[in-house]
Amino acid sequence: MxxxxxxxxxxxxxxxxxxxxxxxxxxxxxxxxLNPHPSGQMELNIPEMENHKLAGMQHKYRQTLLFFPSQGQVCHSYCTFCFRWAQFVGDKSLRFSSSEVETLHNYLCLHKELTDLLITGGDPMVMKTHHLAHYLECLTKPELEHIQTLRIGTKALTYWPQRFVTDADADELLRLFEKLVRAGKHVAIMAHCNHWRELEPYMTQRAIQRIRNTGAEIRAQGPLLANINNNHEVWAKMWQQQVKLGIIPYYMFVERDTGAQRYFEVPLAKAWQIYKQAIQEVSGLARTARGPSMSAGPGKVEIQGVTEINGEKVFVLRFIQGRNEEWVQRPFFAKYNPDATWFTDLQPAFAEEKFFFEDEYLQMLAAKNALNLIPN
Ligand code: SF4
Structure with a gap:
């Protein structure tokens, strides 16, 4: 690969x-x-407090903080397409992680614009419940009332569903979710799912029921992968199954520009075709899935379609999230390129010299001494 x-x-x-x-x-x-930290994660996303970089956090979008607990920086799965592979190769200089509950608490207190905390990895569900509780129980304190949503990114639902059913501390984990829900938090399990087959085992279905009984929601997301799920039938069936089991379809991601991308990438034009056909085949309740979405340097960019304007074939794009909130939802256009597999392969349409956000993005990079992130 x-x-x-x-x-x-x-x-x-x-x-x-x-x-x-x-x-x-x-x-x-x-x-x-192999571009271990795509989209400027190291250079642009790590926040600072009192002139210290907070290495186990990322604060890219205003409302959401990503936290990488140090005990959660391994995974049950080790997917060969993982965009977080750098967490797992034993090189500390490539890894995000933090074990400092106090720093997390202080940062959240200081940033009242935050509404969401995303605990991520690796897979935080490899952690024992008492470790997880150590990080999460502070959310019930009055000074963190502005943190409305706790998201936990995990593959465990389909790869190690025992985590929620038969592991020694599975019940304790569910009680923790209940406690957070009772405290008024929206608890969202962000389940990584690539194929409907993953939803078939009894243990996974039992885990889904048990999580939902706590009042937590499950949202599902995953990348579109050549050789694994690059056809619309797989996605349509997966989204239908998810709705049937009470899971909310959330994202179809484009395989990121890191690691083994060359083996798994799907051209953007084809990705959009697959998404469009799959969405057409499911009912409204499964059309909550956004995509195909690229987590690129300037923001999360969705391919909304391919069309022709004044005789020029173009991709229609929009930011679902942006480093500047004002970019969000503004449609923009790139020249159609059937071979493009990532955002940086795209050029502005209509003979424009640059995309509307480029000057501002360059200023952001310059402010962080990160102009080297611009591809040649
Ligand atoms: S489950 Fe997610 S974090 Fe774990 S290896 Fe796979 S892609 Fe990476």
Whole structure:
């Protein structure tokens, strides 16, 4: 799945029985070339407090803080298409993580514009309940009343549903969700799901029921992946199954520009076709799924369609989220390119020199000394 040149280099070194140190060194070099932190996560998203960078957090969009608890930076699954693969390769310089509850609490207190806290990883559901409670119970304090929603990103619902059913502290976990719901929080399990087959096992369906009985909601999201789910029937059936089981379809993501993207990527034009056909095949309740959506540097960009305007074939795009809120929902256009697989492959349509947000985005990069993030 890595680029052929990287494969060749590693194969040669292994055949020559290179030393452990040399193999490690080459692996590190190859990883660096795989864009371990796409969309400027390291440079642009890490917040600061009292002149300190808060390495286990990301604050990209006004209302939502991402928190990476240190015990949750592993995963049940280890998907080869994971955009967070850098968390798992044992290189601390590539990893986001924080174990500081007090810092989290203080940051949330200071930022009254925040309404959502997203606990992410890795997979926070690998954590014991008492560790998770350590981070979450502070949300019930009056000074954090502005945090209305707690989201937990996880693959456990389909990969280790035992987490919610038979694990030793599964009941304790559900009591924690109940406690947060009773305290007036919206608890949302953001379940990673790629295929309807994942929803078939009895244990997963039991986990869904048990979570829903606590008052928590489950929303499902996942990437569109060549070789796995790149056809509309899979998505339509998956969204229908989700609605049937009480899950809210939330996102179809475009495979990000990192790691093994070359193996899993689907051209944007095809991605839109798959999304459009799948949406047409499901009822209104399953049309809550947004997409195809790219979590790009300037924001989350959705492909709304392909059309022709004044004889020019274009992609119609919009920001679902933006580094500047004023960009959100504003339609804009890119030249149609059947081979484009990521946002940075797109050029403005109608002979425009740049997209409407570009000057402002460049200023944001310059302010963080991150102009190197602009592709050549
Ligand atoms: S489940 Fe999510 S975090 Fe875990 S390896 Fe897969 S994509 Fe990555």
């Amino acid at each position: 890595v680029p052929p040149s990287a494969f060749e280099q590693m194969a040669t070194l292994l055949n020559q029985q290179g030393s452990h140190a040399d193999i490690e060194q080459l692996a590190k070099q190859i990883r660096k070339g």
